[in-house]
Amino acid sequence: MSDNPSDEKVHGYAIRQSIVFENDRGFALAENPNAPQPFVTWQFTENEGGRREFYWGHYTQSADSAAKDFETRAAEYQKDYGVSEKSARSAPDVYKYYSTQRPVDIGTFPKTENGPAEIVNFDQRESVENGKFQAWGYLLYRAPLTEKQMADYELRAAPGNPDRFRLTTEQLEQQAQVVGKWEQAKHIPDVKRLTWWYPDFGVFVKNELISDADLSKRYEKVMESKTRSTRKIPIAERLKEGADQAVKDNAARPTPAKNTEKDR
Known part of the structure:
Protein backbone atom coordinates (compact mmCIF):
# COMPACT_ATOMS: atom_id res chain seq x y z
CA MET A 1 0.00 0.00 0.00
CA SER A 2 1.15 3.54 -0.72
CA ASP A 3 1.00 6.13 2.05
CA ASN A 4 0.85 9.58 0.51
CA PRO A 5 -0.66 12.27 2.76
CA SER A 6 -0.96 15.43 0.67
CA ASP A 7 -2.87 18.67 0.23
CA GLU A 8 -5.09 17.08 -2.42
CA LYS A 9 -8.76 17.36 -1.49
CA VAL A 10 -11.82 15.69 -2.99
CA HIS A 11 -15.22 17.08 -1.96
CA GLY A 12 -13.51 18.59 1.09
CA TYR A 13 -11.77 15.35 2.05
CA ALA A 14 -7.96 15.22 2.20
CA ILE A 15 -6.36 12.11 0.70
CA ARG A 16 -4.42 10.24 3.39
CA GLN A 17 -3.56 7.00 1.62
CA SER A 18 -3.96 5.55 -1.85
CA ILE A 19 -2.93 2.69 -4.11
CA VAL A 20 -3.05 2.56 -7.92
CA PHE A 21 -2.77 -0.63 -9.97
CA GLU A 22 -1.22 -1.32 -13.37
CA ASN A 23 -4.63 -0.97 -15.07
CA ASP A 24 -4.93 2.64 -13.81
CA ARG A 25 -7.59 1.76 -11.22
CA GLY A 26 -7.07 2.35 -7.54
CA PHE A 27 -8.44 3.13 -4.09
CA ALA A 28 -8.02 6.06 -1.73
CA LEU A 29 -8.60 6.73 1.96
CA ALA A 30 -9.54 10.33 2.84
CA GLU A 31 -10.51 12.42 5.86
CA ASN A 32 -12.59 15.52 6.53
CA PRO A 33 -12.79 16.29 10.31
CA ASN A 34 -15.69 18.70 9.77
CA ALA A 35 -17.93 16.25 7.92
CA PRO A 36 -20.71 14.25 9.67
CA GLN A 37 -18.89 11.11 8.48
CA PRO A 38 -15.27 12.24 8.53
CA PHE A 39 -13.71 9.20 6.81
CA VAL A 40 -14.25 7.76 3.35
CA THR A 41 -12.71 5.24 0.94
CA TRP A 42 -13.14 5.73 -2.81
CA GLN A 43 -12.33 3.80 -5.93
CA PHE A 44 -10.79 5.92 -8.68
CA THR A 45 -9.63 5.88 -12.29
CA GLU A 46 -6.35 7.56 -13.23
CA ASN A 47 -5.84 8.97 -16.74
CA GLU A 48 -2.58 9.40 -18.63
CA GLY A 49 -2.01 12.83 -17.12
CA GLY A 50 -2.37 11.50 -13.59
CA ARG A 51 -5.79 13.05 -13.03
CA ARG A 52 -8.06 10.88 -10.89
CA GLU A 53 -11.84 10.47 -11.08
CA PHE A 54 -13.26 9.27 -7.75
CA TYR A 55 -16.47 7.23 -7.29
CA TRP A 56 -18.15 4.55 -5.12
CA GLY A 57 -17.42 6.17 -1.77
CA HIS A 58 -17.82 4.26 1.50
CA TYR A 59 -18.36 6.79 4.31
CA THR A 60 -17.92 6.13 8.04
CA GLN A 61 -17.38 7.86 11.39
CA SER A 62 -14.66 5.40 12.41
CA ALA A 63 -11.02 5.78 11.39
CA ASP A 64 -10.39 2.09 12.07
CA SER A 65 -13.35 1.02 9.94
CA ALA A 66 -12.18 3.23 7.08
CA ALA A 67 -8.64 1.86 7.24
CA LYS A 68 -9.94 -1.72 7.25
CA ASP A 69 -12.31 -0.98 4.36
CA PHE A 70 -9.44 0.54 2.35
CA GLU A 71 -7.26 -2.54 2.85
CA THR A 72 -10.14 -4.92 2.07
CA ARG A 73 -11.29 -3.15 -1.10
CA ALA A 74 -7.76 -2.95 -2.51
CA ALA A 75 -6.93 -6.57 -1.62
CA GLU A 76 -10.18 -7.95 -3.07
CA TYR A 77 -9.77 -5.96 -6.29
CA GLN A 78 -6.18 -7.15 -6.67
CA LYS A 79 -7.27 -10.76 -6.12
CA ASP A 80 -10.28 -10.57 -8.47
CA TYR A 81 -8.39 -8.95 -11.35
CA GLY A 82 -4.85 -10.25 -10.78
CA VAL A 83 -3.23 -6.82 -11.03
CA SER A 84 -0.06 -5.47 -9.44
CA GLU A 85 0.73 -2.02 -8.12
CA LYS A 86 1.58 0.39 -10.92
CA SER A 87 5.15 0.88 -9.74
CA ALA A 88 5.85 -2.82 -10.28
CA ARG A 89 4.91 -2.81 -13.95
CA SER A 90 7.57 -3.70 -16.54
CA ALA A 91 9.34 -0.88 -18.36
CA PRO A 92 7.51 0.15 -21.56
CA ASP A 93 10.31 -1.06 -23.84
CA VAL A 94 10.76 -4.46 -22.20
CA ARG A 164 -1.09 -7.05 -24.30
CA PHE A 165 -3.53 -4.14 -24.11
CA ARG A 166 -3.20 -2.76 -27.65
CA LEU A 167 -6.15 -4.57 -29.14
CA THR A 168 -8.13 -3.81 -32.25
CA THR A 169 -11.80 -2.88 -32.09
CA GLU A 170 -12.70 -6.30 -33.47
CA GLN A 171 -10.63 -8.07 -30.78
CA LEU A 172 -12.25 -6.04 -28.01
CA GLU A 173 -15.73 -6.76 -29.37
CA GLN A 174 -14.95 -10.48 -29.54
CA GLN A 175 -13.61 -10.48 -25.99
CA ALA A 176 -16.68 -8.61 -24.77
CA GLN A 177 -18.95 -11.36 -26.14
CA VAL A 178 -16.95 -14.11 -24.41
CA VAL A 179 -16.74 -12.26 -21.09
CA GLY A 180 -20.38 -11.13 -21.26
CA LYS A 181 -21.70 -14.67 -21.78
CA TRP A 182 -19.49 -15.93 -18.94
CA GLU A 183 -20.65 -13.17 -16.57
CA GLN A 184 -24.26 -13.91 -17.47
CA ALA A 185 -23.83 -17.66 -16.90
CA LYS A 186 -22.09 -17.08 -13.58
CA HIS A 187 -24.70 -14.52 -12.44
CA ILE A 188 -21.99 -11.95 -11.71
CA PRO A 189 -23.48 -8.95 -9.83
CA ASP A 190 -23.89 -5.77 -11.88
CA VAL A 191 -21.36 -3.87 -9.75
CA LYS A 192 -18.67 -6.41 -10.66
CA ARG A 193 -19.54 -6.89 -14.33
CA LEU A 194 -17.17 -5.64 -17.02
CA THR A 195 -19.81 -5.82 -19.76
CA TRP A 196 -23.41 -4.75 -20.35
CA TRP A 197 -26.04 -6.27 -22.62
CA TYR A 198 -26.93 -3.90 -25.48
CA PRO A 199 -30.44 -4.98 -26.57
CA ASP A 200 -30.59 -2.67 -29.62
CA PHE A 201 -27.87 -4.70 -31.34
CA GLY A 202 -28.17 -7.94 -29.39
CA VAL A 203 -24.53 -7.93 -28.19
CA PHE A 204 -22.48 -7.41 -25.06
CA VAL A 205 -20.45 -4.20 -24.83
CA LYS A 206 -17.59 -3.17 -22.55
CA ASN A 207 -18.51 -1.06 -19.54
CA GLU A 208 -17.29 2.46 -20.33
CA LEU A 209 -15.67 2.71 -16.87
CA ILE A 210 -13.56 -0.38 -17.54
CA SER A 211 -10.19 -0.27 -19.31
CA ASP A 212 -9.19 -2.55 -22.19
CA ALA A 213 -6.70 -4.14 -19.79
CA ASP A 214 -9.50 -5.08 -17.36
CA LEU A 215 -11.49 -6.75 -20.11
CA SER A 216 -8.49 -8.59 -21.56
CA LYS A 217 -7.46 -9.99 -18.20
CA ARG A 218 -10.89 -11.35 -17.44
CA TYR A 219 -11.07 -12.75 -20.98
CA GLU A 220 -7.80 -14.61 -20.39
CA LYS A 221 -9.13 -16.03 -17.12
CA VAL A 222 -12.32 -17.23 -18.83
CA MET A 223 -10.35 -18.89 -21.62
CA GLU A 224 -7.98 -20.54 -19.15
CA SER A 225 -10.96 -21.90 -17.24
CA LYS A 226 -12.45 -23.31 -20.43
CA THR A 227 -9.13 -24.92 -21.34
CA ARG A 228 -8.89 -26.64 -17.96
CA SER A 229 -12.47 -27.90 -18.14
CA THR A 230 -11.97 -29.42 -21.62
CA ARG A 231 -8.49 -30.84 -21.01
CA LYS A 232 -8.23 -34.43 -22.22
CA ILE A 233 -6.85 -36.87 -19.69
CA PRO A 234 -3.91 -38.85 -21.19
CA ILE A 235 -4.50 -42.59 -21.70
CA ALA A 236 -1.69 -43.49 -19.30
CA GLU A 237 -3.28 -41.31 -16.62
CA ARG A 238 -6.70 -42.90 -17.19
CA LEU A 239 -5.21 -46.41 -16.97
CA LYS A 240 -3.45 -45.52 -13.73
CA GLU A 241 -6.66 -44.12 -12.28
CA GLY A 242 -8.48 -47.33 -13.29
CA ALA A 243 -5.82 -49.52 -11.69
CA ASP A 244 -5.89 -47.49 -8.47
CA GLN A 245 -9.67 -47.74 -8.32
CA ALA A 246 -9.52 -51.53 -8.88
CA VAL A 247 -7.15 -51.87 -5.93
CA LYS A 248 -9.54 -49.85 -3.75
CA ASP A 249 -12.54 -51.91 -4.89
CA ASN A 250 -10.76 -55.20 -4.16
CA ALA A 251 -9.73 -53.98 -0.73
CA ALA A 252 -13.33 -53.07 0.05
CA ARG A 253 -14.73 -56.49 -0.82
CA PRO A 254 -15.34 -58.86 2.14
CA THR A 255 -12.94 -61.77 2.42
CA PRO A 256 -14.67 -65.09 1.48
CA ALA A 257 -15.11 -67.48 4.42
CA LYS A 258 -12.88 -70.56 4.30
CA ASN A 259 -14.50 -74.02 4.06
CA THR A 260 -14.22 -76.18 7.17
CA GLU A 261 -14.75 -79.89 7.85
CA LYS A 262 -18.10 -79.05 9.39
CA ASP A 263 -19.28 -77.40 6.15
CA ARG A 264 -18.58 -80.46 4.05
Whole structure:
Protein backbone atom coordinates (compact mmCIF):
# COMPACT_ATOMS: atom_id res chain seq x y z
CA MET A 1 0.00 0.00 0.00
CA SER A 2 1.15 3.54 -0.72
CA ASP A 3 1.00 6.13 2.05
CA ASN A 4 0.85 9.58 0.51
CA PRO A 5 -0.66 12.27 2.76
CA SER A 6 -0.96 15.43 0.67
CA ASP A 7 -2.87 18.67 0.23
CA GLU A 8 -5.09 17.08 -2.42
CA LYS A 9 -8.76 17.36 -1.49
CA VAL A 10 -11.82 15.69 -2.99
CA HIS A 11 -15.22 17.08 -1.96
CA GLY A 12 -13.51 18.59 1.09
CA TYR A 13 -11.77 15.35 2.05
CA ALA A 14 -7.96 15.22 2.20
CA ILE A 15 -6.36 12.11 0.70
CA ARG A 16 -4.42 10.24 3.39
CA GLN A 17 -3.56 7.00 1.62
CA SER A 18 -3.96 5.55 -1.85
CA ILE A 19 -2.93 2.69 -4.11
CA VAL A 20 -3.05 2.56 -7.92
CA PHE A 21 -2.77 -0.63 -9.97
CA GLU A 22 -1.22 -1.32 -13.37
CA ASN A 23 -4.63 -0.97 -15.07
CA ASP A 24 -4.93 2.64 -13.81
CA ARG A 25 -7.59 1.76 -11.22
CA GLY A 26 -7.07 2.35 -7.54
CA PHE A 27 -8.44 3.13 -4.09
CA ALA A 28 -8.02 6.06 -1.73
CA LEU A 29 -8.60 6.73 1.96
CA ALA A 30 -9.54 10.33 2.84
CA GLU A 31 -10.51 12.42 5.86
CA ASN A 32 -12.59 15.52 6.53
CA PRO A 33 -12.79 16.29 10.31
CA ASN A 34 -15.69 18.70 9.77
CA ALA A 35 -17.93 16.25 7.92
CA PRO A 36 -20.71 14.25 9.67
CA GLN A 37 -18.89 11.11 8.48
CA PRO A 38 -15.27 12.24 8.53
CA PHE A 39 -13.71 9.20 6.81
CA VAL A 40 -14.25 7.76 3.35
CA THR A 41 -12.71 5.24 0.94
CA TRP A 42 -13.14 5.73 -2.81
CA GLN A 43 -12.33 3.80 -5.93
CA PHE A 44 -10.79 5.92 -8.68
CA THR A 45 -9.63 5.88 -12.29
CA GLU A 46 -6.35 7.56 -13.23
CA ASN A 47 -5.84 8.97 -16.74
CA GLU A 48 -2.58 9.40 -18.63
CA GLY A 49 -2.01 12.83 -17.12
CA GLY A 50 -2.37 11.50 -13.59
CA ARG A 51 -5.79 13.05 -13.03
CA ARG A 52 -8.06 10.88 -10.89
CA GLU A 53 -11.84 10.47 -11.08
CA PHE A 54 -13.26 9.27 -7.75
CA TYR A 55 -16.47 7.23 -7.29
CA TRP A 56 -18.15 4.55 -5.12
CA GLY A 57 -17.42 6.17 -1.77
CA HIS A 58 -17.82 4.26 1.50
CA TYR A 59 -18.36 6.79 4.31
CA THR A 60 -17.92 6.13 8.04
CA GLN A 61 -17.38 7.86 11.39
CA SER A 62 -14.66 5.40 12.41
CA ALA A 63 -11.02 5.78 11.39
CA ASP A 64 -10.39 2.09 12.07
CA SER A 65 -13.35 1.02 9.94
CA ALA A 66 -12.18 3.23 7.08
CA ALA A 67 -8.64 1.86 7.24
CA LYS A 68 -9.94 -1.72 7.25
CA ASP A 69 -12.31 -0.98 4.36
CA PHE A 70 -9.44 0.54 2.35
CA GLU A 71 -7.26 -2.54 2.85
CA THR A 72 -10.14 -4.92 2.07
CA ARG A 73 -11.29 -3.15 -1.10
CA ALA A 74 -7.76 -2.95 -2.51
CA ALA A 75 -6.93 -6.57 -1.62
CA GLU A 76 -10.18 -7.95 -3.07
CA TYR A 77 -9.77 -5.96 -6.29
CA GLN A 78 -6.18 -7.15 -6.67
CA LYS A 79 -7.27 -10.76 -6.12
CA ASP A 80 -10.28 -10.57 -8.47
CA TYR A 81 -8.39 -8.95 -11.35
CA GLY A 82 -4.85 -10.25 -10.78
CA VAL A 83 -3.23 -6.82 -11.03
CA SER A 84 -0.06 -5.47 -9.44
CA GLU A 85 0.73 -2.02 -8.12
CA LYS A 86 1.58 0.39 -10.92
CA SER A 87 5.15 0.88 -9.74
CA ALA A 88 5.85 -2.82 -10.28
CA ARG A 89 4.91 -2.81 -13.95
CA SER A 90 7.57 -3.70 -16.54
CA ALA A 91 9.34 -0.88 -18.36
CA PRO A 92 7.51 0.15 -21.56
CA ASP A 93 10.31 -1.06 -23.84
CA VAL A 94 10.76 -4.46 -22.20
CA TYR A 95 8.72 -7.54 -23.10
CA LYS A 96 8.85 -10.54 -20.79
CA TYR A 97 8.11 -14.12 -21.89
CA TYR A 98 7.99 -17.11 -19.56
CA SER A 99 9.27 -20.56 -20.47
CA THR A 100 6.48 -22.71 -19.04
CA GLN A 101 7.51 -26.18 -20.24
CA ARG A 102 11.28 -26.38 -19.77
CA PRO A 103 14.35 -24.45 -18.54
CA VAL A 104 15.65 -21.90 -21.04
CA ASP A 105 18.44 -23.47 -23.09
CA ILE A 106 19.84 -23.60 -26.63
CA GLY A 107 17.03 -24.09 -29.14
CA THR A 108 14.23 -23.33 -26.69
CA PHE A 109 13.61 -19.70 -27.66
CA PRO A 110 13.48 -17.49 -30.79
CA LYS A 111 16.51 -15.35 -31.62
CA THR A 112 15.55 -11.97 -33.06
CA GLU A 113 17.21 -8.63 -33.70
CA ASN A 114 15.50 -7.45 -30.52
CA GLY A 115 16.76 -10.15 -28.23
CA PRO A 116 16.59 -11.88 -25.98
CA ALA A 117 18.28 -9.07 -24.07
CA GLU A 118 18.31 -11.17 -20.90
CA ILE A 119 17.68 -14.79 -19.93
CA VAL A 120 16.77 -15.88 -16.40
CA ASN A 121 16.44 -19.49 -15.26
CA PHE A 122 14.92 -20.46 -11.91
CA ASP A 123 16.33 -23.24 -9.74
CA GLN A 124 13.08 -25.13 -10.27
CA ARG A 125 9.65 -24.59 -11.77
CA GLU A 126 8.03 -21.76 -9.83
CA SER A 127 4.66 -20.01 -9.61
CA VAL A 128 4.76 -16.60 -11.29
CA GLU A 129 2.48 -13.60 -11.80
CA ASN A 130 0.78 -13.96 -8.41
CA GLY A 131 0.33 -17.70 -8.82
CA LYS A 132 -1.43 -17.56 -12.20
CA PHE A 133 0.82 -20.22 -13.75
CA GLN A 134 4.23 -21.88 -13.39
CA ALA A 135 7.45 -21.34 -15.32
CA TRP A 136 11.07 -22.48 -15.44
CA GLY A 137 12.38 -19.02 -16.22
CA TYR A 138 11.86 -16.04 -18.50
CA LEU A 139 13.38 -14.02 -21.35
CA LEU A 140 13.34 -10.27 -21.97
CA TYR A 141 13.01 -8.77 -25.46
CA ARG A 142 13.10 -5.17 -26.69
CA ALA A 143 10.11 -5.78 -28.99
CA PRO A 144 7.13 -8.15 -28.83
CA LEU A 145 7.24 -11.69 -30.20
CA THR A 146 4.60 -12.88 -32.64
CA GLU A 147 1.89 -15.35 -31.62
CA LYS A 148 3.60 -17.96 -33.83
CA GLN A 149 6.96 -17.46 -32.14
CA MET A 150 5.37 -17.88 -28.72
CA ALA A 151 3.48 -21.00 -29.85
CA ASP A 152 6.52 -22.58 -31.56
CA TYR A 153 8.61 -22.35 -28.37
CA GLU A 154 5.75 -22.69 -25.86
CA LEU A 155 6.43 -19.29 -24.33
CA ARG A 156 3.85 -17.26 -22.44
CA ALA A 157 3.74 -13.47 -22.45
CA ALA A 158 3.73 -11.66 -19.12
CA PRO A 159 0.34 -10.01 -18.50
CA GLY A 160 2.04 -6.64 -17.95
CA ASN A 161 3.69 -6.49 -21.38
CA PRO A 162 2.86 -3.21 -23.17
CA ASP A 163 1.42 -4.92 -26.24
CA ARG A 164 -1.09 -7.05 -24.30
CA PHE A 165 -3.53 -4.14 -24.11
CA ARG A 166 -3.20 -2.76 -27.65
CA LEU A 167 -6.15 -4.57 -29.14
CA THR A 168 -8.13 -3.81 -32.25
CA THR A 169 -11.80 -2.88 -32.09
CA GLU A 170 -12.70 -6.30 -33.47
CA GLN A 171 -10.63 -8.07 -30.78
CA LEU A 172 -12.25 -6.04 -28.01
CA GLU A 173 -15.73 -6.76 -29.37
CA GLN A 174 -14.95 -10.48 -29.54
CA GLN A 175 -13.61 -10.48 -25.99
CA ALA A 176 -16.68 -8.61 -24.77
CA GLN A 177 -18.95 -11.36 -26.14
CA VAL A 178 -16.95 -14.11 -24.41
CA VAL A 179 -16.74 -12.26 -21.09
CA GLY A 180 -20.38 -11.13 -21.26
CA LYS A 181 -21.70 -14.67 -21.78
CA TRP A 182 -19.49 -15.93 -18.94
CA GLU A 183 -20.65 -13.17 -16.57
CA GLN A 184 -24.26 -13.91 -17.47
CA ALA A 185 -23.83 -17.66 -16.90
CA LYS A 186 -22.09 -17.08 -13.58
CA HIS A 187 -24.70 -14.52 -12.44
CA ILE A 188 -21.99 -11.95 -11.71
CA PRO A 189 -23.48 -8.95 -9.83
CA ASP A 190 -23.89 -5.77 -11.88
CA VAL A 191 -21.36 -3.87 -9.75
CA LYS A 192 -18.67 -6.41 -10.66
CA ARG A 193 -19.54 -6.89 -14.33
CA LEU A 194 -17.17 -5.64 -17.02
CA THR A 195 -19.81 -5.82 -19.76
CA TRP A 196 -23.41 -4.75 -20.35
CA TRP A 197 -26.04 -6.27 -22.62
CA TYR A 198 -26.93 -3.90 -25.48
CA PRO A 199 -30.44 -4.98 -26.57
CA ASP A 200 -30.59 -2.67 -29.62
CA PHE A 201 -27.87 -4.70 -31.34
CA GLY A 202 -28.17 -7.94 -29.39
CA VAL A 203 -24.53 -7.93 -28.19
CA PHE A 204 -22.48 -7.41 -25.06
CA VAL A 205 -20.45 -4.20 -24.83
CA LYS A 206 -17.59 -3.17 -22.55
CA ASN A 207 -18.51 -1.06 -19.54
CA GLU A 208 -17.29 2.46 -20.33
CA LEU A 209 -15.67 2.71 -16.87
CA ILE A 210 -13.56 -0.38 -17.54
CA SER A 211 -10.19 -0.27 -19.31
CA ASP A 212 -9.19 -2.55 -22.19
CA ALA A 213 -6.70 -4.14 -19.79
CA ASP A 214 -9.50 -5.08 -17.36
CA LEU A 215 -11.49 -6.75 -20.11
CA SER A 216 -8.49 -8.59 -21.56
CA LYS A 217 -7.46 -9.99 -18.20
CA ARG A 218 -10.89 -11.35 -17.44
CA TYR A 219 -11.07 -12.75 -20.98
CA GLU A 220 -7.80 -14.61 -20.39
CA LYS A 221 -9.13 -16.03 -17.12
CA VAL A 222 -12.32 -17.23 -18.83
CA MET A 223 -10.35 -18.89 -21.62
CA GLU A 224 -7.98 -20.54 -19.15
CA SER A 225 -10.96 -21.90 -17.24
CA LYS A 226 -12.45 -23.31 -20.43
CA THR A 227 -9.13 -24.92 -21.34
CA ARG A 228 -8.89 -26.64 -17.96
CA SER A 229 -12.47 -27.90 -18.14
CA THR A 230 -11.97 -29.42 -21.62
CA ARG A 231 -8.49 -30.84 -21.01
CA LYS A 232 -8.23 -34.43 -22.22
CA ILE A 233 -6.85 -36.87 -19.69
CA PRO A 234 -3.91 -38.85 -21.19
CA ILE A 235 -4.50 -42.59 -21.70
CA ALA A 236 -1.69 -43.49 -19.30
CA GLU A 237 -3.28 -41.31 -16.62
CA ARG A 238 -6.70 -42.90 -17.19
CA LEU A 239 -5.21 -46.41 -16.97
CA LYS A 240 -3.45 -45.52 -13.73
CA GLU A 241 -6.66 -44.12 -12.28
CA GLY A 242 -8.48 -47.33 -13.29
CA ALA A 243 -5.82 -49.52 -11.69
CA ASP A 244 -5.89 -47.49 -8.47
CA GLN A 245 -9.67 -47.74 -8.32
CA ALA A 246 -9.52 -51.53 -8.88
CA VAL A 247 -7.15 -51.87 -5.93
CA LYS A 248 -9.54 -49.85 -3.75
CA ASP A 249 -12.54 -51.91 -4.89
CA ASN A 250 -10.76 -55.20 -4.16
CA ALA A 251 -9.73 -53.98 -0.73
CA ALA A 252 -13.33 -53.07 0.05
CA ARG A 253 -14.73 -56.49 -0.82
CA PRO A 254 -15.34 -58.86 2.14
CA THR A 255 -12.94 -61.77 2.42
CA PRO A 256 -14.67 -65.09 1.48
CA ALA A 257 -15.11 -67.48 4.42
CA LYS A 258 -12.88 -70.56 4.30
CA ASN A 259 -14.50 -74.02 4.06
CA THR A 260 -14.22 -76.18 7.17
CA GLU A 261 -14.75 -79.89 7.85
CA LYS A 262 -18.10 -79.05 9.39
CA ASP A 263 -19.28 -77.40 6.15
CA ARG A 264 -18.58 -80.46 4.05
